Amino acid sequence: xxxxxxxxxxxxxxxxxxxxxxxxxxxxxxxxxxxxxxxxxxxxxxxxxxxxxxxxxxxxxxxxxxxxxxxxxxxxxxxxxxxxxxxxxxxxxxxxxxxxxxxxxxxxxxxxxxxxxxxxxxxxxxxxx
Amino acid sequence: xxxxxxxxxxxxxxxxxxxxxxxxxxxxxxxxxxxxxxxxxxxxxxxxxxxxxxxxxxxxxxxxxxxxxxxxxxxxxxxxxxxxxxxxxxxxxxxxxxxxxxxxxxxxxxxxxxxxxxxxxxxxxxxxx
Amino acid sequence: xxxxxxxxxxxxxxxxxxxxxxxxxxxxxxxxxxxxxxxxxxxxxxxxxxxxxxxxxxxxxxxxxxxxxxxxxxxxxxxxxxxxxxxxxxxxxxxxxxxxxxxxxxxxxxxxxxxxxxxxxxxxxxxxx
Amino acid sequence: xxxxxxxxxxxxxxxxxxxxxxxxxxxxxxxxxxxxxxxxxxxxxxxxxxxxxxxxxxxxxxxxxxxxxxxxxxxxxxxxxxxxxxxxxxxxxxxxxxxxxxxxxxxxxxxxxxxxxxxxxxxxxxxxx
Numbered sequence: 001x002x003x004x005x006x007x008x009x010x011x012x013x014x015x016x017x018x019x020x021x022x023x024x025x026x027x028x029x030x031x032x033x034x035x036x037x038x039x040x041x042x043x044x045x046x047x048x049x050x051x052x053x054x055x056x057x058x059x060x061x062x063x064x065x066x067x068x069x070x071x072x073x074x075x076x077x078x079x080x081x082x083x084x085x086x087x088x089x090x091x092x093x094x095x096x097x098x099x100x101x102x103x104x105x106x107x108x109x110x111x112x113x114x115x116x117x118x119x120x121x122x123x124x125x126x127x128x129x
Numbered sequence: 130x131x132x133x134x135x136x137x138x139x140x141x142x143x144x145x146x147x148x149x150x151x152x153x154x155x156x157x158x159x160x161x162x163x164x165x166x167x168x169x170x171x172x173x174x175x176x177x178x179x180x181x182x183x184x185x186x187x188x189x190x191x192x193x194x195x196x197x198x199x200x201x202x203x204x205x206x207x208x209x210x211x212x213x214x215x216x217x218x219x220x221x222x223x224x225x226x227x228x229x230x231x232x233x234x235x236x237x238x239x240x241x242x243x244x245x246x247x248x249x250x251x252x253x254x255x256x257x258x
Numbered sequence: 259x260x261x262x263x264x265x266x267x268x269x270x271x272x273x274x275x276x277x278x279x280x281x282x283x284x285x286x287x288x289x290x291x292x293x294x295x296x297x298x299x300x301x302x303x304x305x306x307x308x309x310x311x312x313x314x315x316x317x318x319x320x321x322x323x324x325x326x327x328x329x330x331x332x333x334x335x336x337x338x339x340x341x342x343x344x345x346x347x348x349x350x351x352x353x354x355x356x357x358x359x360x361x362x363x364x365x366x367x368x369x370x371x372x373x374x375x376x377x378x379x380x381x382x383x384x385x386x387x
Numbered sequence: 388x389x390x391x392x393x394x395x396x397x398x399x400x401x402x403x404x405x406x407x408x409x410x411x412x413x414x415x416x417x418x419x420x421x422x423x424x425x426x427x428x429x430x431x432x433x434x435x436x437x438x439x440x441x442x443x444x445x446x447x448x449x450x451x452x453x454x455x456x457x458x459x460x461x462x463x464x465x466x467x468x469x470x471x472x473x474x475x476x477x478x479x480x481x482x483x484x485x486x487x488x489x490x491x492x493x494x495x496x497x498x499x500x501x502x503x504x505x506x507x508x509x510x511x512x513x514x515x516x
Binding site for chain 1: 173188
Binding site: 273274276279280281283284287302305310312313314315316317318319320323371 | 441
């Protein structure tokens with residue numbers, strides 16, 4: 001399990017006074033990049049080599065509102081993976097309170113967004129989790 | 130069925146060259162607001178009266194990438210509703226091509242984000258769909 | 259002079275109830291891309307050829323607040339240009355009301371963000387304005 | 388002088404591979420909120436009492452590009468203030484490198500965005516800087 005600490009921003013609020021639900025997608029992405037960095041895989045650098053890891057699907061359940069300037073923690077767990085896709089599970093906490101849960105599925109593609117299978121070195125790392 | 134035309138923005142792209150997956154959440158929200166406006170219900174004005182319609186959950190499936198400056202169309206259909214929640218189904222098209230599908234569930238709350246049931250006048254309108 | 263019509267989005271509001279000041283930067287950018295498209299120059303496509311037009315500086319004066327779901331119009335005028343940089347002037351209107359003014363300076367660079375001078379074909383087009 | 392450490396996000400990049408220029412506006416805002424928090428003034432909480440501190444004008448000079456996942460530091464200095472407005476000066480650094488400078492002017496308003504003068508307790512704190 002990988003954990004990333006973050007902080008909600010003022011600019012992420014909406015006129016309803018709470019953090020806009022689209023910002024959670026960004027929190028999940030930052031946690032996912034951290035999860036791969038922790039595995040020794042730099043997703044951002046891979047893109048410069050023409051290898052991408054786009055989102056196939058994402059789902060988020062919002063349990064409690066978040067407000068500007070709050071410290072949050074995002075947990076990432078590998079749920080499952082095949083040769084083609086991997087699925088991650090997320091929990092977002094504010095202090096001890098679970099505020100959202102999420103799932104996302106990803107593949108690996110070339111620069112034309114054609115699937116190329118999960119990179120063998122990443123498969124090896126995922127197997128060790 | 131309600132349809133909203135929109136256009137992807139340059140600022141919504143990422144270093145991978147395609148529209149960031151968090152922007153779809155915004156496209157869906159604009160279509161949802163339009164869907165309610167079309168029903169005669171102004172979600173934005175309701176918030177100023179202390180009535181909110183937050184997202185309970187959302188899921189998006191990404192089928193084809195979108196690029197900056199593309200015209201898109203978002204279709205919204207009411208999938209189901211109870212006295213407490215309603216679920217919407219979305220399809221995003223670029224020209225004739227289906228690029229994403231999505232679902233979202235919402236409730237109505239007071240300004241403290243406590244559920245208050247779907248407003249009776251909205252129930253009446255949803256029943257007529 | 260080039261004019262672009264747009265509409266403020268719910269997700270661009272903040273907890274103060276008005277459109278966040280960072281969204282104006284996006285409105286200006288969309289108007290600038292439109293200005294160049296109108297001149298026959300596709301800034302977005304140029305980037306795929308390794309030619310970029312980054313912002314050197316930007317300044318915005320906020321005169322009146324904007325709210326979610328309002329129709330706006332962004333006017334763009336070429337203020338001046340040299341062989342290296344060009345400056346644009348913007349006015350943002352809501353109906354007849356001037357809500358913001360802005361200036362931005364840009365150059366052209368290669369993919370390493372080294373200035374390459376304004377492209378000769380663009381100089382020609384700017385001269386005709 | 389107040390300093391805030393932050394980190395650029397993947398979602399803030401554009402198709403040109405660098406952090407979009409609108410994200411700097413958000414970095415400045417987070418640093419400004421931190422500057423006031425450091426002075427003992429919680430700008431976010433003030434808004435819940437109907438006191439706002441909107442941006443009157445902002446200008447940013449972009450010196451060097453930023454990329455995803457980079458650590459940055461934003462310095463904030465009070466430049467000047469009157470009974471009605473205050474001006475802040477900012478420098479954004481990546482490691483030792485100055486990547487952007489900025490200025491912003493702000494006032495204080497009531498919930499109708501009518502100027503109310505800078506709050507006396509804030510004037511006192513600004514005088515001590």
